[in-house]
Amino acid sequence: MSLLHTAIQTAVIQAAEHAADQAETVHEAVSHPPELPNFVHMLHEIFPGSSLFRFLWQIQDIIFILIIIGVITLFFRSASRNISMVPKRLQALAEMILEGLLDIVCGILGEKEGRRYFPFLGSLFIFIICMNWFGLIPFMKSPSSNILVTASLAICVFCYVQYTAVKRLGVKGFVFHLMGEPKDLIGWLMTPLFLPLHVLEELIKPLSLACRLYGNVYGEDVLLGVGMVLGIAAVAAFIPGTIIGFPLHFPFVLLAILLSAIQALVFTLLATVYISMVLPHEHHEEEE
Amino acid sequence: MQLDAQAAYHIGIGLAAIGSGVGLGMAVSRAMEAMGRQPEAAGRIQTGMIIGAAFIEALTIYALISSFIRG
Numbered sequence: 001m002s003l004l005h006t007a008i009q010t011a012v013i014q015a016a017e018h019a020a021d022q023a024e025t026v027h028e029a030v031s032h033p034p035e036l037p038n039f040v041h042m043l044h045e046i047f048p049g050s051s052l053f054r055f056l057w058q059i060q061d062i063i064f065i066l067i068i069i070g071v072i073t074l075f076f077r078s079a080s081r082n083i084s085m086v087p088k089r090l091q092a093l094a095e096m097i098l099e100g101l102l103d104i105v106c107g108i109l110g111e112k113e114g115r116r117y118f119p120f121l122g123s124l125f126i127f128i129i130c131m132n133w134f135g136l137i138p139f140m141k142s143p144s145s146n147i148l149v150t151a152s153l154a155i156c157v158f159c160y161v162q163y164t165a166v167k168r169l170g171v172k173g174f175v176f177h178l179m180g181e182p183k184d185l186i187g188w189l190m191t192p193l194f195l196p197l198h199v200l201e202e203l204i205k206p207l208s209l210a211c212r213l214y215g216n217v218y219g220e221d222v223l224l225g226v227g228m229v230l231g232i233a234a235v236a237a238f239i240p241g242t243i244i245g246f247p248l249h250f251p252f253v254l255l256a257i258l259l260s261a262i263q264a265l266v267f268t269l270l271a272t273v274y275i276s277m278v279l280p281h282e283h284h285e286e287e288e
Numbered sequence: 289m290q291l292d293a294q295a296a297y298h299i300g301i302g303l304a305a306i307g308s309g310v311g312l313g314m315a316v317s318r319a320m321e322a323m324g325r326q327p328e329a330a331g332r333i334q335t336g337m338i339i340g341a342a343f344i345e346a347l348t349i350y351a352l353i354s355s356f357i358r359g
Contacts (some may be wrong), residue, residue, distance in 0.1 A: 033356075048333060208346055215349035218356065266342040273339060 031248040034225035038064075038141035060114070061143040068130045068143070101125055101268075108272045109279070119277055128153070132217055132260030135224075136253060140261060142260075145218040147210060154213075155207035157271045165278035178202075205274060209267060216263045220256045224249045226238065297355035304351035311344045 044050075044057035056063060079094035087095055106114030128144065135142030143149045165174050180187070180194035219235050227249025234246050291299075319337035323330045 211353055212346045215353045219352050270341055
């Protein structure tokens with residue numbers, strides 16, 4: 001956990017330094033990877049003196065998360081307003097999304113447990129996929145390209161998995177699970193070796209979840225930004241001072257749509273697998 | 289020829305990408321083979337493959353993140 005903390009701290013310090021650099025010098029293309037502009041950052045650039053826009057720029061991820069939450073809430077509320085046996089268009093779409101997700105989750109956890117943990121896992125998937133895709137809308141930004149956002153999601157998963165483990169296995173069973181569930185004498189003798197390893201593993205899980213999502217989404221955004229800068233540079237070589245570029249980043253947009261969906265799916269699947277690992281075994285095998 | 293730290297990070301990402309590329313290729317080719325042999329189990333195999341692929345490609349992503357953070 002302290003590693004994550006250090007990483008986050010370093011990232012924050014780095015970001016602050018970058019911001020300071022940006023304010024001082026224009027020559028920042030080498031140190032700071034290009035990103036697509038979003039409307040909060042653009043407002044800050046247009047009104048550099050305004051402290052309100054500067055503050056909004058500093059909390060830009062929160063603004064975009066609130067917008068996304070609003071969009072999701074609006075969509076599902078209007079989809080579930082007039083529920084009927086023969087679904088209307090919106091309801092059919094929402095049912096299609098949720099049933100597809102439920103099938104995947106139930107394929108790992110089993111029918112009964114899958115339905116039990118689906119509310120958490122399903123909302124995780126829908127929230128993450130909306131965050132990842134939001135960066136592809138012009139003048140918007142993916143909040144998940146900030147490690148603080150993905151780390152908080154990963155910490156949510158970590159807390160939920162540990163809570164589930166203690167609730168389903170009991171405190172004794174939880175410690176037994178952490179000891180690697182020894183069955184014979186050799187297993188018990190290996191306990192001092194396995195216990196720290198398993199505790200470490202539990203702590204590394206959220207770290208890897210956070211870094212995977214952040215790295216993928218941020219890398220994607222930088223790729224799009226680089227493609228756009230190259231496109232503008234290609235046109236500017238013939239027409240100096242142009243602001244219209246050749247859409248060199250377009251193939252990467254298609255790639256980004258696919259990869260964003262896969263990363264959201266991977267995050268959800270891994271959370272599902274972590275939950276399935278802490279469930280009591282006999283229940284799990286019965287249902288398979 | 290002298291390399292600066294930034295170039296070293298880029299080369300490191302390339303090396304990490306080679307490793308996960310080979311690993312991903314092996315994992316996915318085996319999964320495809322298994323799906324070809326047992327099309328009825330394709331869904332389960334695919335789920336396992338995606339999870340494994342996520343673990344493999346995470347290694348390249350870690351290299352990428354370390355270059356974002358330090359570079």
